[in-house]
Amino acid sequence: MPQIHVLPKEVSELIAAGEVIERPASIVKELIENSIDAGATIITVEIQHGGIRFIRITDNGCGIHPSDAPTAFLRHATSKVKNARDLDEIGTLGFRGEALASIAAVARVEMMTKTAGEELGTYVKIEGSELQEVRETGCPLGSTITIRDIFYNVPARLKFLKKDVTEGNAVASIVDKIALSHPEISVKLIRDNKVAFHTPGDSKLISAVYTIFGREFAQNMLPVDYELNGIKVTGLTGKPMFHRANRSMQHFFINGRYTKTRTCGIAAEEGYRGAMMVGKFPACVLELQMPFDQVDVNVHPAKIEVRFVNEKAVFDAVYFAVKSAVADHGTLVRKETAVSDKLPELQGKRGASVSKQTMGIQKEAFRTNAPLTGNGPLDVASPFRSEAVPAVQETISISPADQWLPKKPKSINIDVEPDPDDFVPPPVTDARAVFELHSCDEGEEFVPQKSPETKPEKTTETATVLHDNRGGQEAPQTAAPMQVIGELFGTYILAQMGDEFVMIDKHAAHERILYNKLKENNGELDKQLLLSPVTVTLSRQEHETVMERLDLFQKVGFLVEDFGGLTVILRSVPAVAEPERAKEMFLEITASLLQNRKTEFPELIEDILHRIACRGAVKAHDQNSRVELEELVKIICRDENVRYCPHGRPVMIRYTRKEIEKLFGRIV
Structure with missing residues (x-):
């Protein structure tokens, strides 16, 4: 019978560290959360070689007292939880007391920290959980932590890290989410000595979204502000026409913490039912504020997964918040041109008699999912109708938004060459x-x-x-x-x-005819240069996938260039594709590649040819x-x-x- 013995300290700490620290991005997440809990308003993240060789986090938070600085690297040492009751209402991002200890167990760590009441700061150096040096030093208010050579003492873990670019993108993805969840904090990311982005920290979510995802993404978002059953939902959600091919642009935060929650994702998608194409997914950046005792974040060491006491209440809050935002966007009577606000002027110019009560009924109909009846210009079929509203006898002429107008029919030319000898074409x-x-x-x-x-x-x-x-x-x-x-x-x-x-x-x-033609050249497709190049905003994962597969895109007719940040520019598309559908086709192919990253090259080509043929073929109607x-x-x-x-x-x-x-x- 094997003998039971206690593991040495260095072994047990390496095992425990493996639960918290998986890659450089895990370290960045833990340290930034500590900075936020310390009250920082400015956070700078610097990485080199994807964070494998070098990470530095600098903040202007409250700092750590000199007597507590060495203690901070001990396992289960924390200032955020004092007793078991505190675990029932966790209001801070960190609480386990494992982050610094886990980082110190697998890397070389240096920390400089200074509190407001001290003239000098404290310098701490630790390697492999062994304290090397503690001394006074000059430094600004706050904390600066430098990590070098991750997994230098755990080669088995080191070999499983991916390429520098991939690890760097994972770090950037974490910093993105931190910046989105706390727009009141100015966050700067420096990647290989180049500033990737720098949010203003003006407490405006749209500013952070604009900085991270670009102008196009920000311009296609709708404001969300809704409260139900003690759960407040705020943030931004995409316009129905601004759909995505996957869920990579859905971001949910619970009390300032980024979480992966299927409940919120399904609720948001249900809010678009009837307003978005089937098989497409909305983009959103939504923050849920709820009582701390209604959510359990002590589920996983990474603290990304959460559990809700009342999952239905969370679903309903997100669902109605998104649906209300989409319904308000579809309202024909805009607030800035509301009839009730300009009634005398409209009566004088249009010669119509419209009461404020009547227009109030119309506006409320769109807001409460009820239809408008009657033969007036506002009799538009709404995807949110459920009850009838009395018809109005007189209405005024209002120009609806472009997306409410029926699409103009257009002639589609089939990509075939008729033989004049086969038949005589009619006039x-x-x-x-x-x-x-x-x-x-x-x-x-x-x-x-x-x-x-x-x-x-x-x-x-x-x-x-x-x-x-x-x-x-x-x-x-x-x-x-x-x-x-x-x-x-x-x-x-x-x-x-x-x-x-x-x-x-x-x-x-x-579609079959086009596919057969595409297959004739072994997947090498002719290109058509775009007169006006198209810019496309991607998620971090999508951007990484595209940069890794530039040769594949070029083979099938897409000439793609990195345009900075998360944006790429399309300069050419497959010759069989319609230029106006190029962006949608590109996003679909990207989503497919992201989902099948381990698929072999020939199979990827086959899938792409299928999609190009489908998009390029004549459509029903x-x-x-x-x-x-x-x-x-x-x-x-x-x-x-x-x-x-x-x-x-x-x-x-x-x-x-x-x-x-x-x-x-x-x-x-």
């Missing part, structure tokens, strides 16, 4: 002629007719083999005239080929001319590879004349 004025279906007796050939003004065009192209999607067999090769009848629901092409009726999903068909539809059908007939889209959906469904006649009871 341009007749490209979208309406076809009328006429009944026919049994045995007569079904012939679609055009309107009386023009004679129907008919081609003599012969169709080749079509796969039978019902049984997987091939129909015999017959000479059958191809004829496009029209479209169904703006999505499906209706065509007659001999004695068969075919329905074709035009998006799936065009796009308006296409008869020439485009006919040419698409001809390619399908000629190319046996166009039978399924890259995602596996069928391109066409076929019915024989016999099957149709059975359905109508003409034959048994």
Whole structure:
């Protein structure tokens, strides 16, 4: 039977340190939280080589008394918790008393600290938990802690650290969140002797967001200020049209502490239901203020995970806070042009009689998710309606926001080259002629007719083999005239080929055609330079992924350059892509790469080609001319590879004349 013995101090401290210190970012997080608890208003973070070789945190907090400076590096030594009752209402970011002890166990540490009542400060040097030196020194008010050579005495942990760039991005991500959670503190990050960012510390969240994420991100945020059941939710949330391909831009803070909480994330996304595309995710920076005894932060050594006493109350507070912000953004009557504020002027200019009570009902309808009824200009379908509001007899003419207006139809050209010898194209004025279906007796050939003004065009192209999607067999090769009848629901092409009726999903068909073309060059795609380069703001993880995969993006047609901070600039896009959709396509590819970082290069190329083909293909409800539809059908007939889209959906469904006649009871 093995003998039980007590571990040596140096071994036990290394084991305990491994729970708190995983990488340089863990050290930065712990030390910044100590600075905030010390009342600092200015914090500077300096790192070199990703923080592996060098980290320095400087603050102007209260400092540590000379007699307490050596004690601070002992395990479970803290000034924030005195008894068990204090753990029920933790109001500070740090409380375990493990951070400094864990850092000192795996690195070389130096600290200079000075309190307001002392003329000189205190210098402490410690390596591998062993105190090396304590003496007086001159230093400013506050604390400066320098860490060198992380895991110098734990080579097994050192080899698991990633590249300097990756570790540096992890540190920057932590500093980002600290700056966002405490906009009243001026936070500066210096990375390899270059200032990455410097927040003003003016207590305005929008200032911190602008500094970290850039102008575009800040301009697309909506203010949030809501309170429910003793939980106050403040911050910023994205406009519905400013959606993301993943959740990397969702940030939640509980009483000033950054947390990973699925409850808040789901609540925020539910607040956008009906106002955001399915499969897209909102961006947000939300702070929850709640009683300390209603949240337990003593769950994990890293203190990122929390538990709520009443999870439903938290969900409801976030949900209604976000939904109210989105609803206010969708209100047609803006506060600055509210009718109730300018009633006499509007009556004089518009000649309409509108009472303040009536306009109050209208504004309240949008705020309480109720619809507006009646035939006035404010009768707009709202995704938040639940109850009816009495109609108003007279209203005034108000210009709605652009996003409420219906999109103008546009013609989409399919990326195919028609052969002039195959058919004679109709006149341009007749490209979208309406076809009328006429009944026919049994045995007569079904012939679609055009309107009386023009004679129907008919081609003599012969169709080749079509796969039978019902049984997987091939129909015999017959000479059958191809004829496009029209479209169904703006999505499906209706065509007659001999004695068969075919329905074709035009998006799936065009997507497969584009995908086949992209595959011809082994994934090397032609580029189209953008007349006006596009800037894209990314999260830290997304930015790191893009910088690591610049060669991959260039291979598929994207010329990407680092634009500073978290912004990149797109100078070219794949030739098959529409320039106005380039940004959305780029973000989708980035999200896919971030999710599948360990996937092999060929598989990544395959996934990217799928996405490019999907985005570049004609969409359902796009308006296409008869020439485009006919040419698409001809390619399908000629190319046996166009039978399924890259995602596996069928391109066409076929019915024989016999099957149709059975359905109508003409034959048994």
